[in-house]
Amino acid sequence: MIVTAALPSVLPSVLAVAGSTTESGTSSPEGWAVGLSIAVFVGAYVLIAGEWVHRVKVSLGGAALMLLIGSATSQTAFFSEETGIDWNVIFLLLGMMVVVGITKETGLFEYIAIWSAKRARGRPYRVMVLLCLLTAVASALLDNVTTVLLFAPVTILVCSRIRVRPEPFLIAEAMASNIGGTATLIGDPPNLIIASRSGLSFNDFLVNLAPLIVILLVVFTVLIRFLFRSAFRPVTVAAATEPAADGASGSSGSSGSDSLAGSGGPASGVGTATATAAVSTEAEVMKLDERQAIRDVRLMRRCLVVLGLILLGFMLRSVTGLEPSVVALLGAGLLIVWSGSGPREFLAEVEWETLVFFAGLFVMVGSLVNIGVIDWLGEHATEAVGSHYLIAVTALLIGSAVLSGVVDNIPFVATMAPLVQGLAAQAGGAQAHALWWALALGADLGGNATAVGASANVVVIGIAARQGYPISFWRFTRYGLVVTAITVAISWPYLWIRYFLLG
Amino acid sequence: MRARDLAEPFPVVTDRMDALEATRILTDQALPGLVVLDEQGAPLVVLAASEVLRFAIPDYIEEDPALAAVIPEDEADQLCRQLAGHTVAALMPALDQGRRRPVVDANATVMQIASVMSEQRSPVVAVTDGDEVLGVITVHRLLGVLLP
Numbered sequence: 001m002i003v004t005a006a007l008p009s010v011l012p013s014v015l016a017v018a019g020s021t022t023e024s025g026t027s028s029p030e031g032w033a034v035g036l037s038i039a040v041f042v043g044a045y046v047l048i049a050g051e052w053v054h055r056v057k058v059s060l061g062g063a064a065l066m067l068l069i070g071s072a073t074s075q076t077a078f079f080s081e082e083t084g085i086d087w088n089v090i091f092l093l094l095g096m097m098v099v100v101g102i103t104k105e106t107g108l109f110e111y112i113a114i115w116s117a118k119r120a121r122g123r124p125y126r127v128m129v130l131l132c133l134l135t136a137v138a139s140a141l142l143d144n145v146t147t148v149l150l151f152a153p154v155t156i157l158v159c160s161r162i163r164v165r166p167e168p169f170l171i172a173e174a175m176a177s178n179i180g181g182t183a184t185l186i187g188d189p190p191n192l193i194i195a196s197r198s199g200l201s202f203n204d205f206l207v208n209l210a211p212l213i214v215i216l217l218v219v220f221t222v223l224i225r226f227l228f229r230s231a232f233r234p235v236t237v238a239a240a241t242e243p244a245a246d247g248a249s250g251s252s253g254s255s256g257s258d259s260l261a262g263s264g265g266p267a268s269g270v271g272t273a274t275a276t277a278a279v280s281t282e283a284e285v286m287k288l289d290e291r292q293a294i295r296d297v298r299l300m301r302r303c304l305v306v307l308g309l310i311l312l313g314f315m316l317r318s319v320t321g322l323e324p325s326v327v328a329l330l331g332a333g334l335l336i337v338w339s340g341s342g343p344r345e346f347l348a349e350v351e352w353e354t355l356v357f358f359a360g361l362f363v364m365v366g367s368l369v370n371i372g373v374i375d376w377l378g379e380h381a382t383e384a385v386g387s388h389y390l391i392a393v394t395a396l397l398i399g400s401a402v403l404s405g406v407v408d409n410i411p412f413v414a415t416m417a418p419l420v421q422g423l424a425a426q427a428g429g430a431q432a433h434a435l436w437w438a439l440a441l442g443a444d445l446g447g448n449a450t451a452v453g454a455s456a457n458v459v460v461i462g463i464a465a466r467q468g469y470p471i472s473f474w475r476f477t478r479y480g481l482v483v484t485a486i487t488v489a490i491s492w493p494y495l496w497i498r499y500f501l502l503g
Numbered sequence: 504m505r506a507r508d509l510a511e512p513f514p515v516v517t518d519r520m521d522a523l524e525a526t527r528i529l530t531d532q533a534l535p536g537l538v539v540l541d542e543q544g545a546p547l548v549v550l551a552a553s554e555v556l557r558f559a560i561p562d563y564i565e566e567d568p569a570l571a572a573v574i575p576e577d578e579a580d581q582l583c584r585q586l587a588g589h590t591v592a593a594l595m596p597a598l599d600q601g602r603r604r605p606v607v608d609a610n611a612t613v614m615q616i617a618s619v620m621s622e623q624r625s626p627v628v629a630v631t632d633g634d635e636v637l638g639v640i641t642v643h644r645l646l647g648v649l650l651p
Contacts, residue, residue: 107569114573153567160561292572467562 034371037071041364049407051452056353059360059411066367076370083366085359088325089192093143093355095328096186099306100146101349102339106300107293109138113154114290122162122285124232128169129221131155135173136180136217140187140210141307144177144456146349152463161284167469168231171476172224174460175448175483179220181456182444183213185314185324189358190413190443195324197417198424198436202314202324208437212494216445216487223486227479234281299339306335358410365414378422385423389431390500392423393438394492400442401488405449405480413443430503434495441491449484451476506616507609509648510630510638513538518547518592525591526555526583535626535641539591546629546636548595549605558594559585606631607640613649616640 044062047053053061066072076083116134120126131151138147151173159166181187185195185205195205294300313320313327322330336346368374385392396416403412420439424432447454451461451473457480461471514528516537529537529552536551557565559582564571586594605625607616609632619628620642630637 107572110567110569110573150567153563153570156563156566157561157570157573160563287575287578288573289575290573293569295569295572463566467566 036069040065056357059357063360063363071367071371077363083370085362086196088196092325092328095332097350098332098346103303107295109150110154110293111290117158122282124164132176136176139177139180140183144181145459148456148460162281163234168228170460170464174456177456178447178454183210188444189410193413302338361414374418378419382426393434396438397442401446404443404446405453409443430499434499445487448480506607506611506630509640513639520591522586522589538629
């Protein structure tokens with residue numbers, strides 16, 4: 001918020017600052033270079049936010065311009081921890097993508113999802129709660145997008161069995177994924193960036209954020225009872241196939257996702273589901289054989305062992321001295337060797353686009369650090385904040401939440417991290433932590449606010465549309481705003497009590 | 504050898520036809536695919552047999568094939584019920600996907616026919632002379648006459 005709002009007024013003063021330093025004989029870049037760099041950065045931000053150009057193109061184009069202008073050099077972009085590509089973030093993502101890519105082929109996630117739907121005895125609300133909790137836990141350990149990709153198809157299957165519409169379940173899962181992902185260092189990309197900048201460990205995240213996330217998830221499970229109350233009534237089979245019938249005319253065979261549920265007869269002319277139907281939907285779920293989903297039991301065990309070792313490695317960083325990125329890469333390597341999968345298989349799930357996007361972004365933000373803009377902003381922010389850290393925490397939490405609903409939270413956090421670093425250095429102690437947690441909570445929870453607030457939302461809406469269940473921007477956002485407002489409203493007293501009253 | 508020499512008669516299927524009925528034609532005559540004609544009798548698309556399956560399979564299984572295994576056997580046996588009540592039009596892949604139709608001209612050589620089949624991954628091509636459909640050439644027919 002500070003960045004975008006303050007930039008127009010910043011420009012002349014930064015030019016002046018840069019001009020004066022050049023005069024005094026330091027090697028600072030020319031004033032025009034500073035102005036151009038800021039223009040490139042703001043332009044890139046606008047393009048990413050507006051989604052007019054693909055974000056990978058924008059971040060690479062921006063980075064290229066920064067290198068051309070001279071506000072970044074190969075030295076600052078590739079080899080500097082302060083101003084360059086954060087290889088810890090890139091390699092941690094890469095390692096985890098490889099591990100997930102191998103694990104998802106085992107059928108483990110489908111197994112767990114169906115198993116829990118059966119434990120819920122096919123009751124819609126219980127199914128939703130269990131699927132949301134599963135998604136949240138999985139998101140804390142895996143990438144959010146991967147998690148929703150894994151759970152969305154099985155969710156649609158379960159919904160078709162219990163004869164409810166899948167859209168509310170998918171929306172709730174995307175939100176649970178964003179909430180759950182906030183709990184750990186590896187749960188959500190903004191947390192990776194924060195961890196790398198702040199030096200906060202996996203355990204710091206676990207101890208400071210996870211308790212709050214548990215509270216938020218409990219509240220969330222109660223909240224969805226009311227938000228989606230209409231979703232728990234069984235629908236007629238005919239109504240459930242309705243959107244599919246639309247889709248069938250145009251898109252490739254996107255019809256009748258719940259055909260098998262209606263195996264009692266053809267889809268047409270089935271009456272409203274009644275109490276007897278409720279009994280039969282339970283039977284429909286119980287008939288699924290989740291064990292069949294597991295393709296390779298031995299590989300699954302190995303994946304679980306490696307995932308466990310990786311987690312252990314994250315937690316024991318203070319003992320082993322291994323960075324999370326190194327742990328993830330070692331874990332990925334171990335699993336590659338152990339599973340015997342070839343490069344084509346284990347690299348299949350690596351999202352190169354995401355990694356390249358991050359790299360470009362780091363170079364762009366690093367350029368601003370390099371030419372002193374971030375320092376300048378940081379000084380002013382520090383000055384403005386003074387010793388009013390509670391106000392700073394509040395502003396960070398709410399400001400990040402609002403902006404993350406609109407802008408991709410990754411570039412936002414990448415920009416804010418160096419700023420917050422300055423503030424945190426000044427604050428010290430518990431309040432320094434509070435600043436980082438406010439940024440993480442705001443950025444991660446804010447992702448729920450709109451349909452485009454987080455990648456998980458976009459992916460879920462995409463899958464739903466492909467399957468013939470379109471979810472409109474406003475339909476998602478209507479629920480998203482409520483969930484974001486409530487989760488952020490609960491986060492604030494948590495931060496206040498834990499880091500200001502008690503800290 | 505030209506396409507007109509190889510063209511064989513084919514069952515007429517329109518996009519308005521019942522999907523189950525069309526599928527039955529496919530199986531009864533052991534065809535690798537169907538040429539779907541529009542109202543005017545012009546070839547609309549060649550529907551490979553596997554595309555009929557794609558329609559019968561629920562979308563979530565297409566998204567995540569591991570889920571195919573969890574469906575109980577008795578229900579899996581009912582797969583084709585999905586086709587009931589739909590027309591052939593519902594089975595056809597979206598025409599806007601920039602996909603070219605597997606159609607060859609009556610004068611096409613076997614090299615051209617083979618190239619179209621291979622490129623479009625279609626087991627059957629329609630042979631046209633102007634607006635008129637002369638017949639179809641299946642991959643078996645083509646390979647049969649080509650084998651030395």
